[in-house]
Every structure is written in structure tokens, then in C-alpha cells.
Amino acid sequence: MVSKLDIRTVNVERYILPLREGGSLPALADADDGFKYVIKFRGAGQREKALIAELVGGEIARVLGFRIPEIVFAQLDEAFGRSEGDEEIQDLLKGSQGLNLALHFLSGAVNYDPVAMNIDAELASKIVWLDAFITNVDRSFRNTNMLVWNRELWLIDHGASFLFHHSWANWEKQAKSPFPLIKDHVLLPAAADLEEVDQAFSALLTTEAIHKIVATIPDAWLLATGESEDPMEMRSVYASFLTTRLNYSQTFVNEAKNARKALV
Known part of the structure; x- marks a missing residue:
């Protein structure tokens, strides 16, 4: 188990x-x-x-x-x-x-302001990689979804991620696809270390870690989506999407690199 x-x-x-x-x-x-x-x-x-x-x-x-x-x-x-x-x-x-x-609740935290606070290339690349991996559409200049608390950067609001689960039947195709919306990412101009981050994160995010996270999704939430009557089957799809996407990470990394070239 x-x-x-x-x-x-x-x-x-x-x-x-x-x-x-x-x-x-x-x-x-x-x-x-x-x-x-x-x-x-x-x-x-x-x-x-x-x-x-x-x-x-x-x-x-x-x-x-x-x-x-x-x-x-x-x-x-x-x-x-x-x-x-x-x-x-x-x-x-x-x-x-x-x-x-x-x-x-992080009391006293303030929204990250890209004008007031610079983020180095390594951290920017890590955040861009994460959002391309989980297909998070919501980390733009308009809404950065990052907080500064105790002089450190915190990430929040990932509820707009995993676009595949809104069209469940196409999960495998979406797992192998690039993420064109990364072009709107607030940190993309600074993300110069995507290749290095890809190697590090691909080693860090193990199959065991993915399955442990997916196993934590409550049955009630899965059943309420109406996609299936079998929570275990749905967890298997989430895990398969993530492991497949990790195996094809070069696809979304290349998409991000090309989008960055168009900006800088």
C-alpha cells in the first residue's frame, strides 16, 4: 500500500x-x-x-x-x-x-513585486520549471501568486494547475505536450538556468514522491469530479500524468527557453 x-x-x-x-x-x-x-x-x-x-x-x-x-x-x-x-x-x-x-496564513506577508525585488536566475528557473511541469497558468505579471514573508519568497495558489483534468480523456497527450502559456510567466525573463534545473529536479522528484502525494487526494474530492467512480483509478491517472510529464520534461523546457529568447 x-x-x-x-x-x-x-x-x-x-x-x-x-x-x-x-x-x-x-x-x-x-x-x-x-x-x-x-x-x-x-x-x-x-x-x-x-x-x-x-x-x-x-x-x-x-x-x-x-x-x-x-x-x-x-x-x-x-x-x-x-x-x-x-x-x-x-x-x-x-x-x-x-x-x-x-x-x-502568513501574517504580514506582502505580494511579490517584480519591480521592487530581483530574483536570481537559478530561483527564477526553478519556479518557471515547476509551473511548466504542473501547467500552472496563474503566475503572471498581473497576478504573481508569490509572497514575501520574513524576507523570503513563498509560493501560493496552485489551484489553476493541471489543465489536463478539465479534459480527462486527453491526459497522455497533454502530459507529453509543451506548455505555450509559459510565455506569460512573470519570471521567464530571468530564467536562464532551465537546463540545469531540469536535471536537478528530474532527479529530485522521484516516482515514490509522486505516488505519495497523489495517494493523499481525498476520495470525496475525486468522486465529486464525476470523472470516474473509482478513486484508485483516478489517482493512477494523476500519477501517470506526472511521471510521463517528467520523462518528457525536455519538451516543456525547450518551449520555455524559446519563449524566453523572444523576450530577451
């Missing part, structure tokens, strides 16, 4: 406020362990697929050595939010009863 990651589960106790406008409506909330979390709700936006992408993408980043806020499962009781006055938020909470996902 494949082992899983040791992901804690907390109970959400108090909804504090939505963090930004938009379809996903993540929120700051208190949990029963005394900490604040950014809650990603299963009833929002791309629903459970966004939570799966957040979990898998974030934990892959952690394996590769990036700073990622702790990811936890967040249990939402059916009575939670009944006193919420905003009807949209109340509907969101009602549709998110059960197991959600949350990230530890």
Missing part, C-alpha cells in the same frame, strides 16, 4: 473575511488549533478540481524545496455560516460542507 503525506485536519471555527473578489472567494478563517488559515472552498469556482490542483501542486513544490505555507484539510460543519449576512458567501459555505483545503 502506498503511503500518504501526513496532512493535518482542522475544524473551521470562524469565517473572518473574503480575501479578494472573484469566483473562488477564498477566505481568512480561524481554526480549532488556534491558527488562521486561507480556506479554499470545494463549493467555489472549479470546485474539487481546484482543491486537488492546490494540494498536488503545492506538495510537489514542497518536495522540490520551495517555501509553501502548510497545507491542511479543513472540515466545515453544516451549521457553519448560518449567521453570515452575505447571501453569496452563505451559499458558498453551504455548498462547501465537509472537507475543504486550507493554507496557513
Whole structure:
């Protein structure tokens, strides 16, 4: 039996406020362990697929050595939010009863500003490689999804990754495909060390690590997507997508290098 990651589960106790406008409506909330979390709700936006992408993408980043806020499962009781006055938020909470996902809140963190903070070629290349690997469309100049906390760079928000699971039947083709949207990556101009990073990350991200991460996806999230009635089969597809993509990493690395040449 494949082992899983040791992901804690907390109970959400108090909804504090939505963090930004938009379809996903993540929120700051208190949990029963005394900490604040950014809650990603299963009833929002791309629903459970966004939570799966957040979990898998974030934990892959952690394996590769990036700073990622702790990811936890967040249990939402059916009575939670009944006193919420905003009807949209109340509907969101009602549709998110059960197991959600949350990230530890980094109090005092500020958004990464590419104008104010330079990132060296090695780190930029590592982040570009990660996002090309997991097909993350959401690390652009408009929305960098990086925070500076205690003078260190932290990565957040991987819920827009894994484009393949929105058209499940084509997963193998997508695993072997380049990622043209990497041209919009905020750090691409600085990513001069992609070949070196590809060698290092290909060795670091083992098959065992991939299977351990994928095994952690909750059954309830997988079944709710409606793609299959067999959670094990779906985990197998996620694992196969990742291992295949890793084997074909030169394809997306070359795409990123060519896109960078057009910029610099």
C-alpha cells in the first residue's frame, strides 16, 4: 500500500473575511488549533478540481524545496455560516460542507513585486520549471501568486494547475505536450538556468514522491469530479500524468527557453 503525506485536519471555527473578489472567494478563517488559515472552498469556482490542483501542486513544490505555507484539510460543519449576512458567501459555505483545503496564513506577508525585488536566475528557473511541469497558468505579471514573508519568497495558489483534468480523456497527450502559456510567466525573463534545473529536479522528484502525494487526494474530492467512480483509478491517472510529464520534461523546457529568447 502506498503511503500518504501526513496532512493535518482542522475544524473551521470562524469565517473572518473574503480575501479578494472573484469566483473562488477564498477566505481568512480561524481554526480549532488556534491558527488562521486561507480556506479554499470545494463549493467555489472549479470546485474539487481546484482543491486537488492546490494540494498536488503545492506538495510537489514542497518536495522540490520551495517555501509553501502548510497545507491542511479543513472540515466545515453544516451549521457553519448560518449567521453570515452575505447571501453569496452563505451559499458558498453551504455548498462547501465537509472537507475543504486550507493554507496557513502568513501574517504580514506582502505580494511579490517584480519591480521592487530581483530574483536570481537559478530561483527564477526553478519556479518557471515547476509551473511548466504542473501547467500552472496563474503566475503572471498581473497576478504573481508569490509572497514575501520574513524576507523570503513563498509560493501560493496552485489551484489553476493541471489543465489536463478539465479534459480527462486527453491526459497522455497533454502530459507529453509543451506548455505555450509559459510565455506569460512573470519570471521567464530571468530564467536562464532551465537546463540545469531540469536535471536537478528530474532527479529530485522521484516516482515514490509522486505516488505519495497523489495517494493523499481525498476520495470525496475525486468522486465529486464525476470523472470516474473509482478513486484508485483516478489517482493512477494523476500519477501517470506526472511521471510521463517528467520523462518528457525536455519538451516543456525547450518551449520555455524559446519563449524566453523572444523576450530577451
